[in-house]
Every structure is written in C-alpha cells, then in structure tokens.
Amino acid sequence: MVRVSGGDLNVVNLAQLARVHDRGEPRRGSQQQEMDLLADAALAIRAGVIVAVGPTAEIEREWGDPKVATLDGRGKTMMPGLVECHSHPIFAGERHGEYAERLAGASLAEVAARGGGIWSSVVASRAATSEELAGRLDVAYRRISAGGVTTLEVKSGYGLTVTEELRQLQLLAASRARTPLQLVITFLGAHVVPRDLPSASVGESVGDTYTSLIIDEMLPAVVAQGVAQFQDVTVEDGLFTPAQARALMAAGRTVGLASRVHADAWRPSQGWSTAVAAGAVSAEHLTYTPDDEIRTVGRADTVAVLLPVAELVYLTDRRANARLFVDHDVPVAIATDYCSSIHATSLLATMAMAAPWFRLTPAEVVVGATLNAAYSLGAQGRCGSIDLGKQGDLVLLDCPHPNELFLAPSAPLVEAVIVAGDVVHRSPSLDAARLH
Numbered sequence: 054m055v056r057v058s059g060g061d062l063n064v065v066n067l068a069q070l071a072r073v074h075d076r077g078e079p080r081r082g083s084q085q086q087e088m089d090l091l092a093d094a095a096l097a098i099r100a101g102v103i104v105a106v107g108p109t110a111e112i113e114r115e116w117g118d119p120k121v122a123t124l125d126g127r128g129k130t131m132m133p134g135l136v137e138c139h140s141h142p143i144f145a146g147e148r149h150g151e152y153a154e155r156l157a158g159a160s161l162a163e164v165a166a167r168g169g170g171i172w173s174s175v176v177a178s179r180a181a182t183s184e185e186l187a188g189r190l191d192v193a194y195r196r197i198s199a200g201g202v203t204t205l206e207v208k209s210g211y212g213l214t215v216t217e218e219l220r221q222l223q224l225l226a227a228s229r230a231r232t233p234l235q236l237v238i239t240f241l242g243a244h245v246v247p248r249d250l251p252s253a254s255v256g257e258s259v260g261d262t263y264t265s266l267i268i269d270e271m272l273p274a275v276v277a278q279g280v281a282q283f284q285d286v287t288v289e290d291g292l293f294t295p296a297q298a299r300a301l302m303a304a305g306r307t308v309g310l311a312s313r314v315h316a317d318a319w320r321p322s323q324g325w326s327t328a329v330a331a332g333a334v335s336a337e338h339l340t341y342t343p344d345d346e347i348r349t350v351g352r353a354d355t356v357a358v359l360l361p362v363a364e365l366v367y368l369t370d371r372r373a374n375a376r377l378f379v380d381h382d383v384p385v386a387i388a389t390d391y392c393s394s395i396h397a398t399s400l401l402a403t404m405a406m407a408a409p410w411f412r413l414t415p416a417e418v419v420v421g422a423t424l425n426a427a428y429s430l431g432a433q434g435r436c437g438s439i440d441l442g443k444q445g446d447l448v449l450l451d452c453p454h455p456n457e458l459f460l461a462p463s464a465p466l467v468e469a470v471i472v473a474g475d476v477v478h479r480s481p482s483l484d485a486a487r488l489h
C-alpha cells in the first residue's frame with residue numbers, strides 16, 4: 054500500500070544524498086563532474102516543497118515531527134527524481150519483426166520498402182482508438198515511473214495530420230490525470246515526411262509541401278489547442294533539410310514554441326549546427342555529428358541529449374562523441390528515447406549503460422539525467438536538483454553510493470519514487486518499517 058503523506062515527508066539517515074545543486078544554469082565542462090554528495094544526510098519536505106537539507110542530526114532536531122511520515126534511508130542513496138527528456142510514448146502497432154530482420158542483416162531501406170519504420174507506426178496509430186492509445190500510454194508511464202523518473206517529456210508525432218496530431222496531444226494532456234509523472238508535452242509534426250501526401254507541385258519537394266503544411270496549418274492549430282510546450286523538428290538527411298528546419302523553428306518561435314531537434318541520428322546532416330544557430334533548447338541523438346562540427350560550434354547553450362539505447366538498437370557504427378561535447382562546454386543530458394522501436398523504460402538502466410557507452414563519469418551521467426535534462430525542458434525551477442524551494446521529487450536507490458548503480462546496469466535498485474513529497478511508487482523490497 055502506498056502511503057500518501059499529503060506532501061509532508063522527512064527522509065533521514067541516508068548513506069549518500071546526491072544533491073546536484075542548481076547554480077542557476079545547466080552544468081557544463083568540469084562542472085558536470087560533480088553531483089554534490091552529502092553523507093549521513095536528511096531532508097524535509099512540507100506541502101510538496103523541499104524546505105531543509107542537511108545532516109540527519111540537524112534535520113531531526115529542527116524538523117522532526119511524529120505527525121510527519123518519515124522514510125529511513127539507512128544504507129541507501131537518494132538523488133533528484135530522474136528527468137526523462139526524450140520519449141515518444143503514444144503509438145500503436147508492433148515493430149519487433151523489423152528489428153529481428155535488421156539483426157538478421159536487412160538494411161533500413163529494405164525494412165522501409167517492406168512497410169516498416171516509423172511510417173508503420175503512423176499508420177497503426179491513426180487506426181487505433183483513443184482508448185487503445187491511452188491504455189498503452191498508461192503501461193509505459195507505470196514502467197517509466199518505476200524506473201525512477203518523476204518528470205517525463207512526451208512527444209506526439211505518430212499522427213502527422215492536423216487532426217491526428219491534435220488527437221495525440223489531447224490524449225497526452227488528458228493522461229496527466231492518470232499518472233504522478235510530471236509531463237512536459239512536445240509537438241513533433243516534423244517527425245518524418247508522410248508517405249501519403251499528394252504529390253508536390255512543380256519545383257517543390259514533398260518535404261517542402263509538408264513543411265508548409267506544418268507552418269500554415271498544424272502550428273496555428275497546436276497553439277490554439279494550448280497543450281504543447283515545445284516543437285520538435287527533425288534535421289536528417291532524407292527527412293528535413295537544415296533550411297526546412299530553420300523555417301519550422303522560426304515559425305515556432307513566432308507563436309511562442311521553443312524548439313527541440315532530432316539531429317544526426319543516421320548520417321551527418323548539419324543537425325547540431327542548425328539547432329544551435331536557431332537557439333534550440335536541445336538537440337538529440339547527435340550520433341553522427343562530425344567532430345569538426347562540434348569543434349566549430351564550440352560552447353553552446355543548446356543541451357546535447359544523448360541516447361545510448363537508440364544507438365544500440367539502431368545498430369549504428371558510431372557513437373555520439375560525448376567527451377568532445379563536454380570538452381567544448383556543452384551541457385550533456387542522457388535519455389532513453391522510448392518510442393515505437395525502442396521500448397527502454399528504465400532511465401536508471403540507461404544511465405548505467407551511458408557511462409561505459411560514452412566514457413562518461415558517473416557524476417556526468419547523474420547530472421545529465423537530472424539537472425541538465427530539467428534545463429532542457431525549462432523545468433529547472435521545479436525539478437532536477439535537491440535544492441530548497443524545489444518540488445520534493447526524489448528517487449531512493451538500494452545502494453550505499455550512487456556510483457554503485459553503474460556496476461548494476463539491470464538491477465532493480467529503485468526502492469521508492471517520490472513526487473511532491475508523496476511516495477508514488479515503492480518496491481516490494483522496501484522494508485515496511487522504513488516508512489512510518
């Protein structure tokens with residue numbers, strides 16, 4: 054039985070508390086190397102907000118209250134609730150068959166020619182009832198939350214018509230009532246170019262036709278609907294060109310939607326430089342971004358969101374050059390890319406993979422899945438660190454030091470997930486006597 058504390062909670066006796074203190078900007082360069090550990094730590098949450106952090110003796114003296122629920126963290130680690138900043142959870146259809154084909158040697162083009170790829174999810178999602186799409190969302194949310202996430206970015210993008218994109222965004226908005234996850238909603242009209250568009254007029258590509266449709270019809274309808282907080286735009290050879298992406302991002306800016314960018318996932322496509330030049334809040338994948346492009350762009354405020362499981366499942370022959378981004382003072386974040394072809398729901402497991410995959414340190418990864426991810430979502434005022442005044446969003450791990458999670462990529466370490474001071478998920482292994 055989950056105990057609802059009404060937003061008041063004390064946590065005491067933690068072996069380690071990783072605060073990831075928010076200094077007013079995302080962490081970059083050597084600053085991403087620190088997670089601000091506090092040993093024998095405690096904290097107090099009142100009315101859902103963090104009001105005190107410090108040594109256990111001090112917190113018990115100043116905030117101890119028999120009427121307030123208390124969680125004993127002896128031998129365990131607490132860190133900010135994880136922030137998943139890249140997911141596509143609303144879709145129908147199955148793509149395990151095409152993955153098996155790819156593993157057996159089929160090329161992407163062959164899979165696409167047989168009707169696979171993102172387009173197959175678009176077709177299935179359009180045909181699905183809203184109840185079916187909502188049911189799948191709920192399953193994904195339960196798994197993602199159990200993986201330690203408290204804030205989740207969710208994209209539309211398997212509709213690709215005005216009506217279907219609005220339906221997906223509406224379903225995402227309605228799903229807020231059914232999950233403790235704090236959702237950040239993104240409109241992804243520019244996911245792929247729909248295959249069923251009428252042929253383009255003379256001198257215009259289908260991509261140009263669809264770009265105009267997004268700018269002239271989808272964006273105004275999305276803004277009128279009032280659900281989406283960001284627009285996501287793909288910059289990828291064969292999908293949307295840098296020029297089309299620039300036009301989409303400029304149109305988004307005009308109507309008040311900041312941009313996120315899918316960049317260089319399959320080929321070098323000038324995605325990183327295009328995103329930074331347009332002031333995008335984030336650019337994601339960056340698997341094939343050339344080293345020279347990273348060096349030329351240099352320091353950037355656009356957060357580089359790296360997706361190790363996507364690279365694993367896509368069978369890429371290269372990995373994003375995480376170290377070069379860090380060395381050029383680019384804030385780096387880590388995310389799962391949960392979508393129709395990647396069913397990775399544990400951000401914690403993805404973090405454990407990201408460190409060796411990208412040769413990042415534990416601290417760089419923890420910062421990347423908390424504070425920097427929060428900044429990429431504009432949610433840093435509420436989450437991403439354990440600082441006074443932020444919402445009490447936390448994850449309790451069954452290990453005495455955060456570094457240990459990297460030795461256990463698939464271990465069920467999440468013992469409790471807390472949103473605004475309420476325990477919203479607890480594992481059966483969490484001793485009942487610990488929460489009283």
Ligand SMILES: [Zn+2]
Nearest residue numbers: 141315390392
């Ligand atoms: Zn994606």
